[in-house]
Amino acid sequence: MFRILIIISCLFSITFATTNQDLLWKKGDTLITFLIRHHIDKDVYFNLSKTDKELCTEIEADVEYRLVQANNGLVLHALIPISEEMQIHIHQINGKYVLDIIPVIFxxxxxxxxxxxxxxxxxxxxxxxxxxxxxxxxxxxxxxxxxxxxxxxxxxxxxxxxxxxxxxxxxxxxxxxxxxxxxxxxxxxxxxxxxxxxxxxxxxxxxxxxxLFKIPVAFKKISSEFTYKRFHPVLKYYRAHLGVDLAASIGTKISATGDGRISYFGTKGGYGNTVIISHDGGFKSLYGHLSKFNKKFRNGSTVKQGDIIGFVGNSGVSSGPHLHFGMYKNTRAMDPLKLMSSAKKxxxxxxxxxxxxxxxxxxxxxxxxxxxxxxxxxxxxxxxxxxxxxxxxx
Ligand SMILES: [Zn+2]
The missing domain is CATH 3.10.450.350 (Nuclear Transport Factor 2; Chain: A,)
Known part of the structure; x- marks a missing residue:
């Protein structure tokens, strides 16, 4: 089906003039602002599953994305990476926009x-x-x-x-x-x-x-595990969950997993109230769905391991109170639990x-x-x- 669509879109490209551009994702842009700017129905985002909405929050500023437009500016395809191996594909089927999450070819x-x-x-x-x-x-x-x-x-x-x-x-x-x-x-x-x-x-x-990173919250259970890229054999689509969901009651303290500097402190798409900390060695930790921040800190603050940065909640897209906890090295998401379990010398x-x-x-x-x-x-x-x-x- 996908192949047929590509062939159709190629024929379309030959028949009608198109522009094909590789652009850099602007700092501060979200998928929603992108959809509005290009007159694409916002439902392509709102109809997504909770996990896919979270994935759409993973678009990094300055990432290179591809935009194919008709001469009148109509978006025919947008390919936007959300990790090194997965990307958002926005395109049209029967005149209606759809959004799929597909692998990056490399x-x-x-x-x-x-x-x-x-x-x-x-x-x-x-x-x-x-x-x-x-x-x-x-x-x-x-x-x-x-x-x-x-x-x-x-x-x-x-x-x-x-x-x-x-x-x-x-x-x-x-x-x-x-x-x-x-x-x-x-x-x-x-x-x-x-x-x-x-x-x-x-x-x-x-x-x-x-x-040496530490688990940031006293959690009751793991409600969703880390998945970097997995093909669902029955539903026939790719799934990813670039962090681990740790279920805990609203208001449970969340502490910094390691020493570092806060590089994000605010709301962030599907992750709701979010803190990101940059650590030595190119590591980053992300804490999502917070109910409240610790007002003592802000963007740029230095934190020590164990400092309380906020409290568990269900802001953003979340079905119940939990901490979405992500770990990254450079631009690659890593399994936080594996990192914690091997956090020995x-x-x-x-x-x-x-x-x-x-x-x-x-x-x-x-x-x-x-x-x-x-x-x-x-x-x-x-x-x-x-x-x-x-x-x-x-
Ligand atoms: Zn999550």
């Missing part, structure tokens, strides 16, 4: 990058890959273990990473699967990402996260075993990439010997 590339330092780790990574996000992710990942003032020209760096590519451009946050820095006069340092919680640890399983038991076997394989791959490649000394000789090891279409 490619994931896995690369091995090995080089000897010329300028600095950050600058060399940018020079070799043109990927500034990868360079800053590398610096953030190692900032707790490597003193970058003491690394010098000639020191060896190896990185295995994944990067999404969409419409020919880097897309979403790069993920470092494993990396090492091998200084000539210091011990080498490793980091590996644990596939269980997507956090970085050293080769023994000690955490580098630095922030060192992995142990089954989690450690799994982590060690995964990191051993990556370490061996990084070593092999050193053996099979000459390491050039000057950037001018430095043919980038990163190699595409795995490509998959999603």
């Amino acid at each position: 490619e994931t590339k896995t690369d091995l990058l090995t080089f000897k330092l010329v300028e600095s780790p950050y600058q060399d990574i940018v020079n070799l890959t043109k990927n500034k996000q990868l360079a800053s992710e590398f610096i953030k990942a190692f900032q707790k273990s490597v003193n970058f003032k003491k690394v010098h020209t000639g020191d060896v760096v190896a990185i295995k990473y994944e990067q999404k590519i969409r419409m020919g451009k880097y897309y979403g946050s790069p993920v470092i699967l494993g990396a090492f820095v091998r200084p000539q006069h210091q011990d080498e340092k490793y980091i590996f990402q644990n596939p269980y919680d997507n956090l970085y640890y050293d080769e023994k399983g000690n955490s580098f996260t630095g922030v 060192t992995l142990s038991g089954g989690l450690l075993k799994q982590y060690l076997s995964n990191s051993r394989n990556i370490k061996a791959e990084l070593e092999r990439s050193l053996d099979t490649n000459h390491i050039p000394l000057k950037l001018s000789d430095m043919a980038l010997f990163s190699s595409v090891t795995n490509k998959k279409k999603i």
Whole structure:
């Protein structure tokens, strides 16, 4: 059905002139303001399920979205990302607008990058890959273990990473699967990402996260779990819930999950009264459906772990009093309960075993990439010997 619609819309595009633009989502815009501006019936939003209304609140300022319009300004298609892997699709069927949540089409590339330092780790990574996000992710990942003032020209760096590519451009946050820095006069340092919680640890399983997050509320039960992207086989559509719903009585205290700075303090679409806190290491926590804020704080305030930021309620779209609690790293939503359960300094038991076997394989791959490649000394000789090891279409 979807394919037929695409073919019809393509035929339409050929017959009638259209404009096809990639635009940046304006700060402060909501889906409702977007619908009003483009004369699209607001019911496309109001008819959505509670979960999908929450998802529509996930649109980030400055995200790139696609707008296809007829010459008279009529919107034929709008594709607006709500996470790295899901997007809102607004289009018309029989002259009526509909809104679907569909997957983003992208490619994931896995690369091995090995080089000897010329300028600095950050600058060399940018020079070799043109990927500034990868360079800053590398610096953030190692900032707790490597003193970058003491690394010098000639020191060896190896990185295995994944990067999404969409419409020919880097897309979403790069993920470092494993990396090492091998200084000539210091011990080498490793980091590996644990596939269980997507956090970085050293080769023994000690955490580098630095922030040990805590459950923010004394809840009665989990009323809805985290789902990043799941296809519903019966209803035939994609579902996502980018946080966990923790049921608790109205007025229950909500505390900051970790130290940080408040970056949002107000109402936010389907999440109602919302607080967002930015933490070290690119983490963010989101608290939705509050009945009241703690007036002691406002946007920009610094908070300590455990500070009361507000109280449980059911503002926004909510069927009963609960806290919608979301955790994000860079632009990617993470399962808050997994993050809390591994909020210890060192992995142990089954989690450690799994982590060690995964990191051993990556370490061996990084070593092999050193053996099979000459390491050039000057950037001018430095043919980038990163190699595409795995490509998959999603
Ligand atoms: Zn929720």
